[in-house]
Amino acid sequence: DAGVIQSPRHEVTEMGQEVTLRCKPISGHNSLFWYRQTMMRGLELLIYFNNNVPIDDSGMPEDRFSAKMPNASFSTLKIQPSEPRDSAVYFCASSLTRASFGTEAFFGQGTRLTVV
Amino acid sequence: GDSVTQMEGPVTLSEEAFLTINCTYTATGYPSLFWYVQYPGEGLQLLLKATKADDKGSNKGFEATYRKETTSFHLEKGSVQVSDSAVYFCALSGTGANNLFFGTGTRLTVIP
Numbered sequence: 001d002a003g004v005i006q007s008p009r010h011e012v013t014e015m016g017q018e019v020t021l022r023c024k025p026i027s028g029h030n031s032l033f034w035y036r037q038t039m040m041r042g043l044e045l046l047i048y049f050n051n052n053v054p055i056d057d058s059g060m061p062e063d064r065f066s067a068k069m070p071n072a073s074f075s076t077l078k079i080q081p082s083e084p085r086d087s088a089v090y091f092c093a094s095s096l097t098r099a100s101f102g103t104e105a106f107f108g109q110g111t112r113l114t115v116v
Numbered sequence: 117g118d119s120v121t122q123m124e125g126p127v128t129l130s131e132e133a134f135l136t137i138n139c140t141y142t143a144t145g146y147p148s149l150f151w152y153v154q155y156p157g158e159g160l161q162l163l164l165k166a167t168k169a170d171d172k173g174s175n176k177g178f179e180a181t182y183r184k185e186t187t188s189f190h191l192e193k194g195s196v197q198v199s200d201s202a203v204y205f206c207a208l209s210g211t212g213a214n215n216l217f218f219g220t221g222t223r224l225t226v227i228p
Contacts, residue, residue: 004159033216042218042220042221043160043205043218043220043221045215045216045217045218048215048216055215056215091159091160093159093160093216095216104148104150104162104165104209105160105162105216106161106162107152107159107160107161108159109158109159110158110159
């Protein structure tokens with residue numbers, strides 16, 4: 001398997017523009033996570049899905065952020081409108097969650113977003 | 117709720133020095149515990165894990181023992197190398213839970 005695939009790797013956009021980040025999880029995994037990483041705040045969980053259903057989106061900073069998972073092999077994180085403070089590295093991760101033990105997540109390479 | 121607290125960084129060591137990065141957790145039930153490593157410009161990757169009390173996870177010379185009595189999962193390595201320079205994250209996942217809680221990360225720099 002190619003692992004978790006994120007696109008684009010780098011994105012530079014102007015303030016106010018819409019940004020869409022994409023993620024393809026590992027085939028067969030049933031959980032998907034979106035994280036944001038900055039120097040100031042470290043690694044923050046934004047939202048996670050189980051079986052394509054959003055389970056916890058309490059980490060989504062505000063209404064400008066939205067995430068979807070239309071099927072088991074694809075997810076998007078959208079920011080509209082984008083602001084300079086959204087500049088960060090966004091990671092997608094997936095896992096196979098079983099009832100008997102906890103989750104081990106596999107991360108993508110991340111998307112480095114710069115909003116100017 | 118479930119959470120992880122790990123040692124603040126940054127940590128700077130000379131090559132071949134002994135490494136300890138402390139991690140303690142709060143959780144209900146019997147969580148699984150993990151250490152992830154992030155090399156510059158890359159995503160996080162699993163370094164080692166332990167799924168029950170007294171288990172020892174190990175990989176690439178790193179070790180961590182799941183201590184239920186002290187709710188800890190400290191990362192150790194007997195002799196660090198320059199190539200170990202990275203950010204290390206302690207993480208927890210509850211039994212049957214879908215979520216994964218990370219610590220704040222500890223940046224390790226190893227100098228020759």
